[in-house]
Amino acid sequence: MEQIIRIAVQKSGRLSDDSLSLIKECGIKFYNGTGKLKSTATNFPVEFLFLRDDDIPGYVADGVADLGIVGENELVEKDKDVLTLKKLGFSKCRLSLAIPKGQEYSGIHYFQGKSIATSYPKILGDYLKSHKIEAEIHEISGSVEIAPSIGLAEGICDIVSSGSTLLMNGLKEVEEIFKSEAVLIGNHEMADWKKAIVDKLLFRINAVQKGKSNKYVLMNVPNASISRVIELIPGMRSPTILPLAQEGWSSVHSVLSEDQFWENIEELRAAGAEGILVVPIEKMVI
Ligand SMILES: Nc1ncnc2c1ncn2[C@@H]1O[C@H](COP(=O)(O)OP(=O)(O)OP(=O)(O)O)[C@@H](O)[C@H]1O
Ligand SMILES: O=P(O)(O)OC[C@H]1O[C@H](OP(=O)(O)OP(=O)(O)O)[C@H](O)[C@@H]1O
Ligand SMILES: [Mg+2]
Incomplete structure (x- = not known):
């Protein structure tokens, strides 16, 4: 039998583009024609299943798929027993309570005895319970923001x-109850050969993520200032120093996080660094 693992990704929606971009950035090639619900990579032992995001936690828990990419909101709502292997840093959003913007809000007790429409009855139910609020939960599967204006629920x-859907529907956000981003989830009981493939994939994802959060920085520095500049941009092991054609000057190359670069830019310039270039890194293996 061919040794291949299955990854469930969202067919189309808020997770799809970033999930597929990440897979491509990991160097995995596959055909993704419209309407095709299954595809095998040509250069990595993985098959993709394109599904509704609601179904992904269940498929991974049951072992129909070995891995899946899904929002933490959907994962917690579905309450399936799976491993969370990695936070992926995209599709960041929050689950919030909102009410008509003309209503006065003085705290969570506002919702006592009220009706609330949601697609997340478990997360909402747990939150209300932990705050000792009894409210009626109306489960609906989409276009939730319409509910107060048609008399279906009070919140x-x-x-x-961004908050623009709330704004456009005359609502205001009053409580954030859950923060979410896309995560890679996995089945609990994978055979060792599957775990080896998952490790290879995680290695690639880590390299892509590290590359994105760091920059390759080059600058010209008078030789007398090199030791000061090295203190400011220590790099992965230590910076590379190459002599310039002009005597007394060197080119200093280093890798650092973008934040670190901006924090030190004034001091670098004060130390005499000039011609500073900041270059994106595609992948980074430490
Ligand atoms: N506006 C947004 N900004 C960022 N992330 C979002 C946003 N809306 C949703 N998400 C995240 O993306 C996930 C998928 O959202 P989407 O709207 O595509 O779901 P869906 O309509 O339920 O899709 P499906 O048809 O697959 O069931 C959500 O569960 C959430 O984690
Ligand atoms: O705060 P905002 O930036 O406005 O984003 C929030 C909206 O985004 C999502 O819907 P989406 O546009 O994905 O449509 P859907 O509900 O049909 O999936 C979500 O269900 C909200 O309605
Ligand atoms: Mg869905």
Whole structure:
């Protein structure tokens, strides 16, 4: 039997583009024609299943898929027993309670005895219980923000990112109850050969993520200032120093996080660094 693992990704929606980009950045090639719900990579032992995101935690828990990419909100809501292998840093959003913008809000007790529409009855139910609030939960599967204006419920609990959907529907956010981002999940009982493939994939994901959060920085530095500059940009092991054609100057190369670069930029310039270039890193293996 061919040794191949299955990864479930969202067919189309808020997770799809970033999930597929990550897979491509990991150097994995596959055909993704519209309408095709299964695809095997040509250069890595993995088969993709394109599914509704709601089904992904269950498929991974049952072992139909070995891995899946899903939002933490959906994962916690579905309450399936799976491993969370890695936070992926995209599809960041929050689950919030919102009410009509004309209503006065003085705290969570506002919701006592009220009705709330949501697609996340478990997360909302747990939150209300932990705050000792009894409210009626109306489960609906989408367009939740419409509920107060059509008299279906007095408040809502739904995904918020920019807040523009709430604004456009005359609602205001009053409580953030859950923070979410995309995560890679895995089945609990994978054979050793499957775990070896998962480790290879995680190695690639780590290299891509490290590359994204770091920059390759080059600058020209008078030789007298090199030791000061090295203190400011220590790099992975230590910076590379190459002599320039002009005597008394060197080119200093280093790798550092973008934050670290901006924090030290004034001091680098004060130390005499000039011609500073900041270059993106595609992959980084430490
Ligand atoms: N506006 C947003 N900004 C960032 N992330 C979001 C946003 N909306 C949703 N998400 C995240 O992306 C996930 C998928 O959202 P999407 O709206 O595509 O779900 P869906 O309509 O349930 O899709 P499906 O058809 O697969 O069931 C959500 O569970 C959440 O984690
Ligand atoms: O705060 P915002 O930036 O406005 O984002 C929030 C909206 O995004 C999601 O819906 P989406 O647009 O994915 O449509 P859907 O509900 O049909 O999936 C979510 O269900 C919210 O309605
Ligand atoms: Mg869904």
